[in-house]
Amino acid sequence: LVPILLHFFLTATTPYTTLPSVLLVGPSGAGKTALLTLFERGPLYHQQAPSSSAAAAQKPRVSAPVAQTHTSQVPASVELAVSTPANSDGTSGGGPTSYRTDLDAAGATAKKFLLVDTPGHPKLRRHALAQLSSPSATITPSLLSPSTTSLSSSSSNSTTEASKSKLKALVFLVDAAALADPDSGALAAAAEYLYEVLLALQRRFSARRGSRAPPAVPVLVAANKLDLFTALPAALVKSQLEAELGRIRRARSKGLLDSGVGVEDELAGGGGGMGEEGDNWLGAYGSEKFSFKEMMEFDIEVEVIGGNVVGDGPGADKWWRWIGERI
Numbered sequence: 001l002v003p004i005l006l007h008f009f010l011t012a013t014t015p016y017t018t019l020p021s022v023l024l025v026g027p028s029g030a031g032k033t034a035l036l037t038l039f040e041r042g043p044l045y046h047q048q049a050p051s052s053s054a055a056a057a058q059k060p061r062v063s064a065p066v067a068q069t070h071t072s073q074v075p076a077s078v079e080l081a082v083s084t085p086a087n088s089d090g091t092s093g094g095g096p097t098s099y100r101t102d103l104d105a106a107g108a109t110a111k112k113f114l115l116v117d118t119p120g121h122p123k124l125r126r127h128a129l130a131q132l133s134s135p136s137a138t139i140t141p142s143l144l145s146p147s148t149t150s151l152s153s154s155s156s157n158s159t160t161e162a163s164k165s166k167l168k169a170l171v172f173l174v175d176a177a178a179l180a181d182p183d184s185g186a187l188a189a190a191a192e193y194l195y196e197v198l199l200a201l202q203r204r205f206s207a208r209r210g211s212r213a214p215p216a217v218p219v220l221v222a223a224n225k226l227d228l229f230t231a232l233p234a235a236l237v238k239s240q241l242e243a244e245l246g247r248i249r250r251a252r253s254k255g256l257l258d259s260g261v262g263v264e265d266e267l268a269g270g271g272g273g274m275g276e277e278g279d280n281w282l283g284a285y286g287s288e289k290f291s292f293k294e295m296m297e298f299d300i301e302v303e304v305i306g307g308n309v310v311g312d313g314p315g316a317d318k319w320w321r322w323i324g325e326r327i
């Protein structure tokens with residue numbers, strides 16, 4: 001296993017054109033803005049960040065781990081970087097570190113990428129979903145983020161923003177504390193959105209031309225707010241989401257049956273190619289209970305990992321490492 005050094009990127013010398021993307025999606029209030037801010041400010045938040053480093057020189061010191069977030073209508077993207085540090089003998093070295101690591105101080109070569117925030121509001125999601133279902137290996141971050149604002153001090157360039165970016169992975173953030181509250185409707189709302197996201201990726205796979213599938217887009221379900229004692233642990237977030245996704249799948253196929261489209265028709269259009277109607281069935285056709293493992297049929301790896309952006313808890317390091325391993 002190659003240890004990975006992760007770090008936030010400081011300069012804007014590399015045009016957005018060449019950077020791969022990781023999409024950050026999830027319902028409003030899950031903590032997307034907070035997470036983006038945490039990763040962007042990572043090295044500065046770390047108390048031991050060397051004051052002589054480029055990071056300290058170029059950025060104002062922040063007194064709070066996370067800026068006050070607001071209801072975001074306008075998504076943002078930040079430029080970040082991951083790296084595998086090399087020992088003097090050329091082998092990879094150092095233990096796995098977090099987004100707090102100062103990559104400049106570590107002397108590592110960075111692989112840069114864009115973390116692209118998307119709107120959580122249901123009315124604004126369709127841009128993200130439309131791009132996901134396209135069999136193209138790339139997305140256009142500027143269409144997801146019409147007013148892409150770099151949280152760093154560098155100003156963004158409108159010509160490079162219109163460019164395509166390779167989609168590497170997707171992080172679906174959920175509020176694990178809200179999921180625990182049966183009256184909040186958060187579980188149904190999160191599952192509804194996740195269903196659309198996974199279905200879009202499934203369609204992307206199915207819409208391939210010939211035998212060549214577009215590069216796989218792995219999905220991290222990040223169970224956030226585990227600092228709150230009311231929050232569901234990751235294993236329960238996983239099983240509850242799976243159960244809810246199964247319910248949605250059943251309800252939707254029942255809707256199709258009621259509308260006169262039989263299962264036979266769906267199966268006829270199903271199989272490898274997936275026809276119009278079969279298009280609405282998430283995962284393995286005909287399976288009783290839904291499980292994230294079924295998505296492997298479409299080359300979609302789904303992993304659920306718990307963490308938190310603020311407060312005491314497992315933190316965001318595991319998410320960061322998951323992203324780093326997929327860039």
Ligand code: GDP
Nearest residue numbers: 028029030031032033034069070225308309310
């Ligand atoms: P967004 O709508 O997904 O962008 O969510 P925000 O980033 O605006 O976060 C919504 C609220 O959740 C804010 O008040 C955040 O401070 C809070 N929040 C985010 N992450 C955490 C966390 O890990 N733990 C706790 N307790 N609150 C969090």
